[in-house]
């Protein structure tokens with residue numbers, strides 16, 4: 001469904017992503033994990049065409065991404081950036097409806113779709129009349145997800161969608177999102193720092209370090225056949241941090 | 247009589263374009279077209295003497311009973327009034343033989359009236375009716391100081407090289423002014439440039455010993471100045487005459503006869519007295535003229551500002567016309583600078599490579615002095631009045647708008663920019679739906695700055711005949727009338743404040759609610 005072939009990106013001599021070949025299977029949730037600055041966001045940006053690879057290519061739904069098709073392909077991708085990226089001059093509802101309106105969807109279609117999403121994301125409809133800065137962090141995250149889901153895209157790219165949330169809210173949303181992803185059968189690529197979260201969501205986990213894929217596979221494989229010592233270290237560090245989650 | 251006049255007289259008037267005629271017609275002729283009776287338009291320049299002579303000529307035209315007489319008072323400086331005469335907007339105005347020779351015909355030496363007429367004829371113009379006095383440059387000194395030093399003529403100055411001399415910039419710099427005079431008389435002093443309006447006070451307070459004056463200046467008597475004899479005959483004659491369109495005597499023969507009757511009627515002494523009446527005693531120009539024509543020049547000497555209060559000057563008959571002109575200048579130029587400035591700002595924000603060029607050149611425009619810019623535009627466009635004034639204001643208003651647009655766009659947070667892009671909105675839609683609204687506060691602030699600055703700068707437009715409140719300021723400066731000056735400056739300041747308040751209201755409309763500090767609290 002999504003495929004990187006030798007795609008790489010270097011910023012002024014420093015490697016953000018080394019040549020990488022990876023496939024993210026359709027209707028599956030893949031998780032990108034790794035320490036800060038290892039290239040997770042860069043990988044997502046490559047997929048959504050915000051960053052052009054220095055070499056290699058990116059295929060989305062069988063089409064190679066380039067200038068002429070990037071806008072059309074983006075309509076099939078819901079992308080949620082690290083801090084939500086809601087537009088402050090629009091209400092939450094206007095943020096959600098923005099693209100549908102631009103594409104000329106009817107009012108009825110938009111209303112019907114929004115009410116479905118409100119139910120799905122369990123967000124009180126009156127919050128949609130507020131401006132982003134009048135919402136809590138968790139509410140903003142849900143609205144961002146609603147905006148990403150609005151056109152019912154087959155692909156979701158979520159860059160730390162649950163960052164900056166308190167543990168309780170985070171725990172709740174993890175469950176909800178897992179339910180939503182399963183219900184909608186989306187191809188999801190989700191970024192996190194947290195191995196527990198990765199294990200919770202991921203059918204398929206990709207561990208990055210300094211712009212390089214260390215290991216890709218299921219959580220079970222990570223435990224039973226770590227590719228490098230680093231995999232073991234990474235898991236151990238995470239377990240030590242949150243022993244209760246085990 | 248200002249910097250712009252020397253700048254303006256730098257271009258030859260050999261070419262007359264249709265454009266100039268059309269603009270003048272639109273600006274000045276419309277009201278006249280409505281009148282059924284033949285109308286004769288009299289012009290005057292922006293200084294007391296010209297106003298008074300203009301009134302005398304107008305009253306004389308009216309008294310002939312042949313045509314309606316309209317006085318286009320204080321239209322501007324020499325170049326502007328002359329251009330108006332050539333375009334047929336006015337039929338006649340008082341001028342000086344020296345000005346005709348040196349400034350208008352660009353001759354190097356003085357010439358007889360016959361010689362001048364030979365060169366004026368191909369332009370369809372003529373000079374006639376010597377009014378009887380010579381208003382030339384002269385040097386003057388406080389009577390007491392002159393007596394103390396024993397100075398009566400310009401040649402005597404050689405004996406006292408330590409004299410402090412304060413000269414108007416015009417006299418100091420023009421070819422036939424100080425440089426030539428110093429050479430002719432062998433004077434070595436290095437004079438100091440002084441605003442003409444300040445010269446008398448500087449002389450009275452003893453800050454300078456010698457100033458340049460016009461030989462019919464109202465203040466010569468008031469400040470007890472001794473006019474030094476031009477013993478080498480250096481200064482050319484500036485005999486007051488009427489400069490007219492050659493078709494005038496044919497169109498209105500009886501009127502022309504009446505005007506010829508003015509020949510030799512006004513002596514230097516009478517002119518000084520009339521200038522003093524108007525300038526120092528505040529008698530209206532029309533009544534000074536009336537007094538002269540009825541043969542009693544001194545009758546109207548009255549208390550300064552008689553019959554005129556600040557409020558009555560402020561809301562005078564011309565108030566709405568000036569307000570309208572001022573608003574036209576401000577908003578037409580502001581509109582243009584928004585239309586040009588916002589796209590330029592967008593371009594600068596989009597491509598860092600051209601941004602330096604755009605901001606640099608727009609910023610450089612800002613550093614050009616307004617009078618110099620106006621003079622340049624007038625030469626370039628071959629027209630005066632509203633159009634060059636609007637263009638100058640437009641150029642000045644660009645910088646705040648371009649800068650605020652480009653910085654407003656550049657300051658949009660990277661994640662928001664990426665979100666808009668990742669949604670799959672094309673560039674144009676991103677700009678319209680996301681980026682411009684996010685930059686709205688900054689852009690509006692730039693527009694507000696431009697608007698407020700424009701209200702002030704627009705007062706300069708009066709120098710080129712574009713009207714507005716500046717007309718009162720310029721007239722006030724020209725005739726030393728502080729009340730008139732304030733009657734122009736105060737409404738301009740009020741308009742600037744109103745502009746500020748108006749934009750504050752507009753902010754509430756145009757800045758998206760989600761970006762306002764005072765946005766409603768809850769849903």
Ligand SMILES: Nc1ncnc2c1ncn2[C@@H]1O[C@H](COP(=O)(O)OP(=O)(O)OP(=O)(O)O)[C@@H](O)[C@H]1O
Nearest residue numbers: 011012015016034035036037038039040041042043
């Ligand atoms: N626009 C850019 N210019 C220069 N360097 C960049 C740019 N974007 C990313 N980088 C560098 O590329 C590397 C990878 O960045 P990336 O944002 O992909 O990290 P990340 O894995 O998402 O980190 P985090 O978990 O902190 O979000 C980092 O070293 C970063 O400094």
Ligand SMILES: [Mg+2]
Nearest residue numbers: 040041082159
């Ligand atoms: Mg990141």
